[in-house]
Amino acid sequence: MAVACLALLTDPLARPAAAQEAAPGVTVPNFWDPRSSSDRPTVPPETIRFLASDDFPPFSFRDGTGRLTGFNIDLARAICEELDAACSLRIKSFDALVPALVREEGDAVIAGLAMTEANVKTLLFSDPYIGLPARFVALKGAEIDTTPEGLAGRKISVVEGTVHERFLRSYFADAQIVPFDGATEARAALGTEEAVVHFGDGLSLSFWLNGKTSGDCCVFVGEPWIEPGYFDRGMTIAFRKEDALRQEAVNHALQRLQLKGVYSELYLRYFPVSFY
Template structure:
């Protein structure tokens, strides 16, 4: 099965680069502190009753090569944001929990053949072979962000970029968005996102517009050398940056999807989601 890998090939590249190198955003009180921004994808005013049907067990399916979501630590133990999130969901529901590792290409067949109950591995809901699945609400979205040099941070205004040079990765959604929404800016396309980041670091462009997750790992890295910081944003415009990460279940298993949705909201309300987010993304990309 080759189509499975195409589901999130772009996302996979972003996640690997990140570790190695229309939505209203609600921020809780703790997120108002400088430098601490935790997203909330659930309506804070909504009231949801605990489902009457809770699964006794949830067998999650994932692949283990996509840090910081699912990967193996130096001792070979499974860890990552999705691993801890799956464990917390089961604890919230009182269900026993297991995580089975599969190659990305066979995650969907494994789900369809009842080898697991839910895929927590960044499947895209927008493609034909996933439209027959049930998806939970998004538990994480991957926004676009601007970065600028620290010296330029105070003067930067993302609403007024006329004449400014924006570095983007060629052929990316970031390039398409910048060309459409900042037509008076000079959009300079680079072969890779790494080259675009180096351009803003070196001062040959005014700003770089790219994947917030990847940038959150680049900014504190030795490669960035404390050159730059996030500015403005986050950008989550529909059709460009609104596809998020969700948990997929079989179409004939709506009760499990409903239970997971309930548990996701509960984890946020109890502060557990915030704790996990800041554990794996200490420099928030929101």
């Protein structure tokens, strides 16, 4: 059921005079090949009616004043600016998004909708605009080799029953894998005899590292893991199967936003501790 229907997103996207550069040591991901460029659509869409939920921070949520904000919200606005399209955003519960799209109550779902087998049969998806890699974290100053050989015999904390545990048991079989009931317990094990590193979702870990609950204890170590079959499904925008023209236009806009530096500015605004 609809929770709100917002007015047209016609306000210019706030951005610095020059595209913001990544701070030293901060990696901004790039999902588009800079050597290839798509042509601007001959007939770009005049409107894009986005559908989203408002309980998905930091992608789409309400701030302390009740204002809708988030990475997805600003990205939708930037896409419309790039295409010179009028843009609206309608808020619904997550479970109601696909039915609303099918009923043509909107043109595109920007809400982290999973590319399940059922969804792929009935929907089109844009190029990925963000990935969700897995990462290792360790205490600051710890010298950790995060290869399977480097962690052989060493203790790794992980949340039990997750894809992260399944990955460790497949690729780090010689390590001592220590499962915990929840992320809080698994992270708290760092620096104790229970774990030398923790393995988990890079996005949530980036917020933990940058927040108060971590006590500034830890840092990412090693490289991001995007192993196919485990962590390779990125976030995309969904369209009706017959709406290939909008899909192509949005893909063009996403690539242009990357090339112009707008994507980097948005990424750094919402993810000051990069999870890449």
